[in-house]
Amino acid sequence: xxxxARSALGLLLLSAVGGLFLTLSRPGPSSADAAPPRFTSxxxxxxxxxxxxxxxxxxxxxxxxxNPEVRRLSDDFRNxxxxxxxxxxxxxxxxxxxxxxxxxxxxxxxxDCLTCHLDGSGRIAGLRASDQxxxxxxxxxxxxxxxxxxxxxxxxxxxxxxxxSYARDGITCNACHMPQVxxxxxxxxxxxxxxxxxxxxxxxxxxTFRARREAGEVVVETTNSGAGHNFPTEERHRAVDxxxxxxxxxxxxxxxxxxxxxxxxxxxxxxxxxxxxxxETHVDRLTPPPDAVRAELRLWYRLNPYATDEDEAxxxxxxxxxxxx
Amino acid sequence: xxPRCASWxxxxxxxxxxxxxxxxxxxxxxxxxxxxxxxxxAALEELGSTAPGVPDERTRSELSELVAAxxxxxxSPDMQAEAGRWLLAHDEVFAGLEEGLRHPEAAVxxxxxxxxxxxxxxxxxxxxxxxxxxxxxxxALAWIVAALDRLGNRASLPRLxxxxxxxxxxESALPATDAILLRADAWPEERSWEALATAVEALHVSWRSxxxxxxxxxxxxxxLHARLAALxxxxxxxxxxxxxxxxxxxxxxxxxxLDLLSLGVTAQERYLRVHTVEIARDLGxxxxxxxxxxxxxxGDPVTRLYAVEALGEVGHAEALPFLLVFLSGxxxxxxxxxxMALGPLGQESAVEPLxxxxxAATENPDVRVRAAFSLEHxxxxxxxxxxxxxxxxxxxxxxxxxxxxLARLEPGx
Numbered sequence: 001x002x003x004x005a006r007s008a009l010g011l012l013l014l015s016a017v018g019g020l021f022l023t024l025s026r027p028g029p030s031s032a033d034a035a036p037p038r039f040t041s042x043x044x045x046x047x048x049x050x051x052x053x054x055x056x057x058x059x060x061x062x063x064x065x066x067n068p069e070v071r072r073l074s075d076d077f078r079n080x081x082x083x084x085x086x087x088x089x090x091x092x093x094x095x096x097x098x099x100x101x102x103x104x105x106x107x108x109x110x111x112d113c114l115t116c117h118l119d120g121s122g123r124i125a126g127l128r129a130s131d132q133x134x135x136x137x138x139x140x141x142x143x144x145x146x147x148x149x150x151x152x153x154x155x156x157x158x159x160x161x162x163x164x165s166y167a168r169d170g171i172t173c174n175a176c177h178m179p180q181v182x183x184x185x186x187x188x189x190x191x192x193x194x195x196x197x198x199x200x201x202x203x204x205x206x207x208t209f210r211a212r213r214e215a216g217e218v219v220v221e222t223t224n225s226g227a228g229h230n231f232p233t234e235e236r237h238r239a240v241d242x243x244x245x246x247x248x249x250x251x252x253x254x255x256x257x258x259x260x261x262x263x264x265x266x267x268x269x270x271x272x273x274x275x276x277x278x279x280e281t282h283v284d285r286l287t288p289p290p291d292a293v294r295a296e297l298r299l300w301y302r303l304n305p306y307a308t309d310e311d312e313a314x315x316x317x318x319x320x321x322x323x324x325x
Numbered sequence: 326x327x328p329r330c331a332s333w334x335x336x337x338x339x340x341x342x343x344x345x346x347x348x349x350x351x352x353x354x355x356x357x358x359x360x361x362x363x364x365x366x367a368a369l370e371e372l373g374s375t376a377p378g379v380p381d382e383r384t385r386s387e388l389s390e391l392v393a394a395x396x397x398x399x400x401s402p403d404m405q406a407e408a409g410r411w412l413l414a415h416d417e418v419f420a421g422l423e424e425g426l427r428h429p430e431a432a433v434x435x436x437x438x439x440x441x442x443x444x445x446x447x448x449x450x451x452x453x454x455x456x457x458x459x460x461x462x463x464x465a466l467a468w469i470v471a472a473l474d475r476l477g478n479r480a481s482l483p484r485l486x487x488x489x490x491x492x493x494x495x496e497s498a499l500p501a502t503d504a505i506l507l508r509a510d511a512w513p514e515e516r517s518w519e520a521l522a523t524a525v526e527a528l529h530v531s532w533r534s535x536x537x538x539x540x541x542x543x544x545x546x547x548x549l550h551a552r553l554a555a556l557x558x559x560x561x562x563x564x565x566x567x568x569x570x571x572x573x574x575x576x577x578x579x580x581x582x583l584d585l586l587s588l589g590v591t592a593q594e595r596y597l598r599v600h601t602v603e604i605a606r607d608l609g610x611x612x613x614x615x616x617x618x619x620x621x622x623x624g625d626p627v628t629r630l631y632a633v634e635a636l637g638e639v640g641h642a643e644a645l646p647f648l649l650v651f652l653s654g655x656x657x658x659x660x661x662x663x664x665m666a667l668g669p670l671g672q673e674s675a676v677e678p679l680x681x682x683x684x685a686a687t688e689n690p691d692v693r694v695r696a697a698f699s700l701e702h703x704x705x706x707x708x709x710x711x712x713x714x715x716x717x718x719x720x721x722x723x724x725x726x727x728x729x730x731l732a733r734l735e736p737g738x
Binding site: 071 | 427429459565566568572596600603627630631657658661662665689691695723725726729
């Protein structure tokens with residue numbers, strides 16, 4: 001996150017803390033007849049869920065309305081349709097699987113705590129009910145895959161997951177995107193950074209990349225071994241490329257050449273969907289030039305299909321080589 | 326904050342009574358028009374069923390071969406001429422040319438656009454408008470703009486002006502520019518790229534002021550109307566592409582199909598309704614005849630927020646008392662939406678309530694920022710703009726939002 005955004009959030013925080021004392025200054029656990037606290041901003045959660053708040057603050061969910069990439073493509077959110085998911089009102093307000101409504105308030109909070117955790121009656125929804133703190137009610141449905149699906153199926157990510165073995169085995173989105181964490185106070189929780197394709201370890205965990213020599217050919221296998229949906233999953237921008245170059249006995253290397261691209265064509269872009277479904281393997285068979293002594297192979301991840309290898313939107317995931325002598 | 330006078334209280338009562346979405350009962354003072362939503366999708370699909378459609382697989386591949394042979398640079402001139410005759414005599418020539426707008430070769434796209442224009446295929450206007458957004462080849466883009474011009478639509482001329490001012494790409498745009506300016510008898514005296522761009526822009530401006538707010542169907546427009554009905558029906562969904570396509574078309578047409586838009590605004594189908602309200606917002610005063618229907622939507626919890634903004638942009642003065650009640654109510658999102666809409670609505674009597682909010686430093690910042698925008702919009706006395714600039718300087722509110730509001734206050738936007 002850039003510095004100005006953070007300090008703006010800081011100021012909002014300061015103003016929110018004032019409000020917090022008005023609503024939450026009751027000592028000890030709330031008694032049964034006292035009204036449960038009502039929340040109007042995610043900054044109010046920080047007072048009691050500080051570490052979790054900081055995780056979310058560093059997430060792409062938090063960034064969703066400030067993301068420069070999104071702002072550019074949405075005409076600075078003149079297109080309110082984009083705002084419906086990138087600065088949403090709570091999903092419970094419109095109901096699971098229905099398109100959320102755009103929010104006009106708290107622009108620095110993007111997809112925030114209230115989006116996912118406010119239930120239809122204005123209470124906080126958790127997995128367990130409690131009369132402590134924010135007095136959450138239990139609403140597992142809201143926090144299930146169907147909650148994510150409300151926003152994440154426009155690019156078919158949840159459909160892809162449902163068609164995979166992960167769905168059959170009960171390995172949900174949260175198993176991979178909200179891993180368990182032990183926080184500073186020793187409590188167990190679920191990480192709220194929602195790491196995805198902007199994080200190297202997460203990206204590397206998606207695939208395995210192998211190459212071998214077989215009957216005069218170089219056989220390259222790319223497997224979606226760790227993403228619970230297609231790899232790459234998002235339709236509009238992402239691409240994953242298999243690149244090769246051959247080196248001769250004098251050490252001369254040919255130029256890098258793309259042998260395969262995994263990608264869902266966007267809108268009017270020609271071509272078939274070549275994203276790699278969960279668990280599947282794609283095989284490329286290459287015929288090396290006669291004088292080659294070595295094949296070098298790379299698997300690149302690109303946030304957008306135009307990115308060159310030098311671009312910061314490109315990430316080198318794996319490289320390997322095959323001796324040909 | 327409480328309503329301040331008797332008639333406001335009456336409005337508040339009316340609004341409270343329609344909180345759950347049912348039509349309000351009559352009360353003293355202004356009341357909302359009744360909310361009358363009906364299912365519209367089937368009717369629109371029916372209307373749209375006569376729109377030029379996609380031919381079957383075999384015909385499509387036949388057509389795409391003809392299109393390629395007629396216009397691709399790899400075909401010989403003889404072959405081009407022959408294939409061109411076959412293509413133009415084909416029953417499905419419209420579909421072939423429209424499909425050709427997506428051909429991988431830019432020369433083919435340009436030729437297909439040219440032909441659609443020459444043949445007066447007005448039903449292709451929505452597709453051509455959509456292609457303007459997607460096209461990156463300068464010559465093809467210029468010919469698409471020229472085809473639209475030929476069909477009476479000058480919405481995309483600013484894109485052409487942009488090309489003409491781009492040193493690297495202006496040459497490729499010249500032939501199409503020539504065609505447009507000659508047809509309009511608007512060739513500038515001065516022979517410079519800048520003069521051409523200015524001339525093209527002038528055509529756009531006069532077209533814009535001549536756009537009509539009622540749809541008088543002209544002969545030959547049935548197919549366009551049907552195509553638009555089909556596009557509108559496509560709004561009732563989750564996928565962004567049909568939504569974008571329909572939005573692009575409806576906001577840039579020459580003759581506005583207000584009859585169709587009115588069906589959308591009063592549709593029971595939720596997405597259809599929401600998207601059409603946004604289209605009305607983008608059309609601004611051109612959509613003024615939809616004002617009463619938009620006003621009724623204040624009684625609809627789902628569309629209400631969108632309708633508030635649209636009422637401001639179309640300038641429906643009857644919305645004033647309702648927006649003032651929202652502004653002082655306790656639904657925060659509605660307060661923000663009303664604060665934002667009151668400026669564009671353009672009614673003097675909103676000035677004092679807005680000023681009160683701007684001056685109250687303890688007000689909710691989301692509301693206060695929008696109130697500052699609207700106050701400035703109405704008074705132009707600098708009070709609102711100063712607050713927005715001050716908040717930027719102190720990094721005290723989301724900077725992109727503040728900058729966007731200031732930009733919208735610039736004259737000419």
